[in-house]
Amino acid sequence: MVLGLDVGGTSTRALVATLDGRILGTAHGAGGNPVAHGAEVAVREIGGAVRAALAGLDPAGVAAGVIGLAGGSLAPPEVLALWPATGLTVTPRLVGDAELAHAAGTAAADGTLLLSGTGAIAAEIRDHALRRTADGHGWLLGDRGSGFWLGREAVAAALTAVDRALPFDGPSLRLPGLAGAIADALVGPDGLGREPRSALIAAAHAEAPARLARLAPIVLDHAAAGDPVALALVDRAADHLIATLALVREPDSPLPLVLAGGLLASQTPLVAHLRPRLAARWPDAVVSTARNGAGAAAWLAARDLGRGTEELHRLLTA
Amino acid sequence: MVLGLDVGGTSTRALVATLDGRILGTAHGAGGNPVAHGAEVAVREIGGAVRAALAGLDPAGVAAGVIGLAGGSLAPPEVLALWPATGLTVTPRLVGDAELAHAAGTAAADGTLLLSGTGAIAAEIRDHALRRTADGHGWLLGDRGSGFWLGREAVAAALTAVDRALPFDGPSLRLPGLAGAIADALVGPDGLGREPRSALIAAAHAEAPARLARLAPIVLDHAAAGDPVALALVDRAADHLIATLALVREPDSPLPLVLAGGLLASQTPLVAHLRPRLAARWPDAVVSTARNGAGAAAWLAARDLGRGTEELHRLLTA
Numbered sequence: 001m002v003l004g005l006d007v008g009g010t011s012t013r014a015l016v017a018t019l020d021g022r023i024l025g026t027a028h029g030a031g032g033n034p035v036a037h038g039a040e041v042a043v044r045e046i047g048g049a050v051r052a053a054l055a056g057l058d059p060a061g062v063a064a065g066v067i068g069l070a071g072g073s074l075a076p077p078e079v080l081a082l083w084p085a086t087g088l089t090v091t092p093r094l095v096g097d098a099e100l101a102h103a104a105g106t107a108a109a110d111g112t113l114l115l116s117g118t119g120a121i122a123a124e125i126r127d128h129a130l131r132r133t134a135d136g137h138g139w140l141l142g143d144r145g146s147g148f149w150l151g152r153e154a155v156a157a158a159l160t161a162v163d164r165a166l167p168f169d170g171p172s173l174r175l176p177g178l179a180g181a182i183a184d185a186l187v188g189p190d191g192l193g194r195e196p197r198s199a200l201i202a203a204a205h206a207e208a209p210a211r212l213a214r215l216a217p218i219v220l221d222h223a224a225a226g227d228p229v230a231l232a233l234v235d236r237a238a239d240h241l242i243a244t245l246a247l248v249r250e251p252d253s254p255l256p257l258v259l260a261g262g263l264l265a266s267q268t269p270l271v272a273h274l275r276p277r278l279a280a281r282w283p284d285a286v287v288s289t290a291r292n293g294a295g296a297a298a299w300l301a302a303r304d305l306g307r308g309t310e311e312l313h314r315l316l317t318a
Numbered sequence: 319m320v321l322g323l324d325v326g327g328t329s330t331r332a333l334v335a336t337l338d339g340r341i342l343g344t345a346h347g348a349g350g351n352p353v354a355h356g357a358e359v360a361v362r363e364i365g366g367a368v369r370a371a372l373a374g375l376d377p378a379g380v381a382a383g384v385i386g387l388a389g390g391s392l393a394p395p396e397v398l399a400l401w402p403a404t405g406l407t408v409t410p411r412l413v414g415d416a417e418l419a420h421a422a423g424t425a426a427a428d429g430t431l432l433l434s435g436t437g438a439i440a441a442e443i444r445d446h447a448l449r450r451t452a453d454g455h456g457w458l459l460g461d462r463g464s465g466f467w468l469g470r471e472a473v474a475a476a477l478t479a480v481d482r483a484l485p486f487d488g489p490s491l492r493l494p495g496l497a498g499a500i501a502d503a504l505v506g507p508d509g510l511g512r513e514p515r516s517a518l519i520a521a522a523h524a525e526a527p528a529r530l531a532r533l534a535p536i537v538l539d540h541a542a543a544g545d546p547v548a549l550a551l552v553d554r555a556a557d558h559l560i561a562t563l564a565l566v567r568e569p570d571s572p573l574p575l576v577l578a579g580g581l582l583a584s585q586t587p588l589v590a591h592l593r594p595r596l597a598a599r600w601p602d603a604v605v606s607t608a609r610n611g612a613g614a615a616a617w618l619a620a621r622d623l624g625r626g627t628e629e630l631h632r633l634l635t636a
Contacts, residue, residue, distance in 0.1 A: 134481040156459050163452040163565050247481045
């Protein structure tokens with residue numbers, strides 16, 4: 001058997017499979033990233049997911065394991081000490097989240113990853129390992145084209161709409177289109193009141209800046225519905241992501257390209273804006289979407305045993 | 319006599335003049351804005367500047383005063399209680415910093431202000447009073463084309479240069495041009511070390527985000543020297559400022575336009591990039607630069623007495 005673990009900031013997933021591709025157990029828990037949540041939460045969530053995925057199975061039967069952790073290839077000692085307590089007789093190998101996301105989209109050893117979720121990063125993968133990255137610089141200095149970026153730009157666009165509407169002397173300003181939806185999401189559906197600028201700015205600062213990423217789905221929904229402001233933001237996000245990707249991907253490279261992260265993992269308007277740009281710059285690239293991360297980790301474990309076939313990849317990441 | 323006060327976050331200036339334009343006293347102290355520094359500091363700096371400017375003069379001879387305060391027309395009770403203690407028999411009238419900056423550039427009652435300092439804002443002035451503003455939304459959501467914005471974009475450009483240079487295996491990465499100068503300013507002249515991305519990101523986060531405005535002069539210096547990355551940033555900053563200005567200024571308006579703030583107060587490369595855009599969109603505008611704010615406050619006080627001539631404006635704001 002092989003064990004795969006995909007440990008992120010918001011969820012922890014485990015998968016146990018045979019080397020011929022039968023999935024024997026899966027489990028998921030809350031976010032277990034030790035950087036985001038501390039070692040204690042990490043041990044609880046990772047340990048819980050491993051035990052649940054192995055329920056009814058002999059942990060000693062696991063011949064190899066891989067654990068993907070956001071933030072690269074470092075784990076606190078508490079996590080390393082966890083494995084014997086779960087009955088495992090092997091130590092899962094640690095990989096970064098970029099390697100894992102790449103493997104969740106392709107069985108190829110070499111390729112490129114483009115991720116846009118709360119943050120945004122591009123990565124060049126060589127022999128299943130991270131070679132170099134671009135962006136991923138965080139919300140203050142980068143993450144251009146990410147969920148944070150889309151959310152912040154949407155609030156900025158709503159503030160510009162407020163600037164246009166002022167001065168006004170009604171009881172409560174209401175804005176149309178995307179600006180109105182952003183205002184509703186930030187301050188509630190009763191309108192912006194008599195001090196709309198202060199109301200929007202205060203609401204946008206009420207949570208940690210990265211939490212502005214929660215507004216990104218509103219932008220994508222409005223873009224899908226044809227809202228011109230939302231479409232313009234999605235277009236700029238696509239430009240930023242292409243520029244980031246171009247920093248780690250050679251012109252005309254034929255290597256696989258994997259799209260990952262909440263904003264690229266399905267057929268979002270952002271993906272629709274990316275596709276023609278990708279086709280124009282990298283016409284020979286096979287573009288795929290990252291699927292099951294825990295399955296990809298299990299496949300990387302099988303690969304460590306010399307059993308990483310394309311067929312097994314298809315079965316485990318489906 | 320009239321008394322003018324210009325109270326900002328980094329300096330407090332006072333000016334006493336006769337109604338025929340003779341300047342009898344000036345003084346300046348540290349930042350005295352009560353929002354930024356609290357009421358105690360405000361009272362100390364404002365009171366100190368008033369007493370120093372009135373040294374050797376009879377405070378009861380002041381017939382009118384104006385105090386300009388960043389953040390609009392509210393002052394804490396401690397500041398209002400200060401006037402009798404300084405011997406004044408009149409209560410200085412409070413004006414916002416946008417009104418004051420406009421008056422520091424023109425004696426006209428109606429016009430537009432464009433300010434770029436740490437932040438950025440445009441304001442429409444009618445009858446010497448603020449009618450509406452655009453941007454000024456703060457570093458997280460706006461202030462586009464400001465010193466903060468230029469500084470942040472310069473760090474982002476330096477990080478892109480690092481992304482391009484990685485992976486590298488020397489002892490310490492050095493970057494050319496603007497990127498190198500930004501790296502020197504943030505982490506010192508010994509180069510970025512073996513982890514240049516982390517070093518830059520950590521250094522940029524080591525102070526409050528708005529403090530990235532301290533890097534703006536480096537961008538302007540490099541633009542003046544022809545650095546293409548710096549010139550591109552200054553060009554984008556000018557585009558942002560023009561867009562902000564257009565929100566509060568009618569197309570083809572012939573009204574005066576006042577440029578203010580550290581990035582626009584002298585012949586910076588940013589002003590050089592703004593001028594042709596301003597001439598194209600508002601060919602009839604007289605463009606001037608905000609000069610002495612305390613003098614402008616004293617002139618507004620003279621105007622309250624019916625003595626606000628253009629000649630007095632010229633003498634007091636010189």
